[in-house]
Amino acid sequence: MKERGYSTQAWSEHELHPKQSEGFSEIDIVNFVFTMDLLNFSFWSALTEKERFQVEYRGRRWTGYNSLLASLRRGLDEGVPITTPRYWRSREATEVTLRAVFRSATAEPMPLLHERVLILREAAEVLHESFGDEDYDDNSVPAVGRQLESAATDEAHHASSVENVADELAAVTVTDVATSTDAAMADRRDDVLDGKPSEATAETAIPGAQDMEQAEGTEHQPVPDTQAHAVIQHEHAPPDPTQPSHAEALPQPDLSVVRLIEKAERSAGKLVNLLAKHFPCFRDETRFDGRRVRFLKRAQIFVADLWAAFNGTGYGAFDDIRCLTMFADYRVPQMLHTLGVLSYSPPLLYRLRDKKEIPSGHSWEVQLRGCSIWAVELIRREIVREHPEAEVEVNAVLIDFFLYDLAKERERGLEEDQIIKMRTSHLATALLSAASTLQAQSTTAPGYDCYPTCISSTVPANQTLSFGRHYAVLNLDLINALVSGVAPTPAGSAWIANTARWIDAVHAQTPPPLSIFTRIYFSNSHKPEIGPASPFAQVGGALGTASSNLTQVYPAFTVDEAAGDVVLQKTRYYAGAGNGLEEILRAQQVDTVVLSGIRTSGVILSTAYRLFDLDYKVYVIANNTIETPPNTPDINTNILEGVLPKLPVNVITLEQALSALNNSGPAIY
Ligand SMILES: Nc1nc2c(c(CN[C@H]3C=C[C@H](O)[C@@H]3O)cn2[C@@H]2O[C@H](COP(=O)(O)O)[C@@H](O)[C@H]2O)c(=O)[nH]1
Incomplete structure (x- = not known):
């Protein structure tokens, strides 16, 4: 980490993470990160690298976590306010429209897509009920949503319709995206929070002719969610600067997530608890040995992503970020195993080799997640012991991010056929590639170590063998x-x-x-x-x-x-x-x-x-x-x-x- 100067900055270096330099406001980033972490789970596929779910975006195909980012970015580019919580509960956010946002470039749809849609809807309700803006009219309808819906009516309710929708969607290039400056957006947010109108916002939120031209040439222009509705409303009719300000027609930005964050008063622990309290999908807990165990993976990763996205300032300022644990999923445990930090008990190892699933909530899964948290904490302590000056900067979040990035880096370095893909909601095969590393090592060790076979059998391989009944x-x-x-x-x-x-x-x-x-x-x-x-x-x-x-x-x-x-x-x-x-x-x-x-x-x-x-x-x-x-x-x-x-x-x-x-x-x- 020291050699690479690894810090929260790495977050913004990810090509698909939203940045203010790309026109995302702070509120946009908050809402993007919230949406992303609501859906940040289970991207595995049993299919090959080529066949598995992929998202085509910016001339590339993205898989895994990146496929989620790519679909959100693509959705925004195409004019769907997919990262605006209020949109998820609007009439426009139909199953068909949402499916189009997450459409795949292969025959395999996004894993657990239906569950993800339900999560968005549930979260939207919770945000509305507990953190919403009472004055806001939720029935404002984005036109792109309608267009998607009608494009899909022919084959609605059928999976293949998504592809048609996709074509239609591709035609809906957002050419009239407002390109307001970061400062204006930030001002706007502050003003909205303060309850005062902002002239600066009114001016910059609606693009002038010049802005329009620029926007037309920009293929991947994000649609800030604070403006998405307005953008969509004048999709085919560019705003007339001679007309009264369009800003009046702009809906208020969706500040529900911001309110949630502010309620935590700069406490990471409090924010995680708020998420777990209000949102069933963030309540990642189980029982072990008769006791309740809370992993809260996605809730913690949301706080950590905020922290990293804002470099520990503004919405990402948390005085107790050190109280978070690593995000106990399968990727980092796998990396810990590969690095020799974690070892699997032999029964688990053979289970992995056997490609058998470990059912969700199984004691092995709980142990692996728990041991990973402890392993990262031990790494942290060791780092601080060797480098006392790192005490303030290095925490479990940064170590986790580093290990995750390292895992992805190594994965890229592997030949395609060496990558063993994994199940995620069930942990077992998730850890396969680490197990296979061990297997590879064992073939070179002394003694009888040839797995699976190297001693020649006295029974020909093609002979059917039976031990009888006795x-x-x-x-x-x-x-x-x-x-x-x-x-x-x-x-x-x-x-x-x-x-x-x-x-x-x-x-x-x-x-x-x-x-x-x-x-x-x-x-x-x-x-x-x-x-x-x-x-x-x-x-x-x-x-x-x-x-x-x-x-x-x-x-x-x-x-x-x-x-x-x-x-x-x-x-x-x-x-x-x-x-x-x-x-x-x-x-x-x-x-x-x-x-x-x-x-x-x-x-x-x-x-x-x-x-x-x-x-x-x-x-x-x-x-x-x-x-x-x-x-x-x-x-x-x-x-x-x-x-x-x-x-x-x-x-x-x-x-x-x-x-x-x-x-x-x-x-x-
Ligand atoms: N523990 C941990 N798990 C993480 C991440 C991230 C991405 N975080 C970004 C933020 C900072 C980092 O630098 C990353 O850019 C995704 N995941 C989980 O992995 C799984 C997908 O994996 P794959 O199929 O390989 O893409 C999925 O369950 C997802 O929830 C992390 O950081 N830590």
Whole structure:
């Protein structure tokens, strides 16, 4: 941030953010930012970069957050006062007209468009009720809206009509936009607030002939919302300067959002609370662990955008901006993960890889959002520790903006096919690209780390595999003492994710087959099951009794006792040493076992040999096995590709095992 001199100035450097230098008044900017942040959510698409929702504007196609900005800017250019709250509740703001404003250049419409329209309408009502101007006549009707409506009547209520409307809309170039100066607009706003008429405003608000010519040549002239109605009213009849002042016909600017901001008395916290109190759509809260958790993402981003748009002055002056948190969505958490600040637990990681959704409000989503807020706060503290002089300037908002911009920058740097697009209202796949980074790292790490497959399977890839109906799943020695040794490594992380994925897939079967977990522990602290000379003393010697944390199943792996999972004590290499394994397998008439576990040269090898010898059909899932250090790189490969196939024990990939599950059962257990 220091190197780049990153500050609130970056906000105005964004090509599509409104600026006073482009003719936007302060009120226009306030209303633009409010509109933008009402709608600032969920732009993801499952479609490819080319097919997804895009907005054509200024000769380019915009996606994501930028597509929202582009549609607002385009709407204003085309004469629709889309950032004027009072317009949203006017008769002119029909669904068809609004759809035209947000029209797509592709076949995919803007995501959640209907919801967005409802949000605008709801917000307009709230603003009108609580912050509106009682004297204002809400029935003033912008002509462009009507024109859009009639252009769409042929195919009204049909999505494709939007394209026709779009053509029509393109023809409605606003040529008579008033090009008042910033100062005049600011004056006008002050005067309106003071309740006095302004001569300066009257003069500058209506363009003279010269202004008109200039405006005609300007394709992207914004329509300040304070004037939008007036502009539209004389669209085809330029104002006659000889006539009495048109200013009298001008509606008052919409000051409802300004009133809301002023009510907060320069307090960011108060403004966020006001938003949450008055507007249901800003009330972003959930429950976690029995407690209410408020993220208030969009409310906070609105205050932050104001702060940045006005560089901390005027409508953007907040004495307590430091009390805001980062805006907990999916983009910044993704960046935090890519930078190694956040790490995902293995079950979450495999869920992401599996491209499964995390339902909205799921505890993982809440944790990710919460952890992101805390991570940014820790970054802030670290910055201040290293650079005490930054204490005043650097806050969570600026760090968030910086991380967001960095994410976009990196995204631009990626090849199109490398960009994994994501769901947003559901967080899961939102974090995919970060997960894929980790996946890429893991393929270069030591040990058995080849995800998804690199050990050659003993079963040809095209062969349909089934475990039958009498099978048991053996998850061997997945205990803290052993797993924590490999967890920090990329190979370990991949192995944990694979194994957790497998265990969950097995639990998802109906009915679930028999799953047996083994834990290494001893009857008491004397460890009577092993003598000092027992070979297993090398491994088990460091472990304790059943109550020791080291001997518990690692938390990433779910033991579902309600589903019939069995957890057995184990005191030697072989999974059935010192317990009822063989008895259970026999009693349940199991004929096939599927092995996962840690270590390949220990429990996996010894159990595969023994059960094979006892006539069981044995499968080892290659991806779900791992060596612990010290390890020579070849041990895993030699066992999986050389030793086990020789018996032969079947060595299969996780993908094969997962698809075999679908061909197996219903399990008899
Ligand atoms: N945490 C956080 N989330 C942010 C932003 C912004 C844009 N803020 C502007 C203001 C200052 C910055 O410099 C930006 O120019 C959008 N989003 C969220 O991302 C999602 C869209 O993403 P994509 O599909 O990639 O465009 C969507 O949910 C949107 O709400 C931010 O700043 N922080």
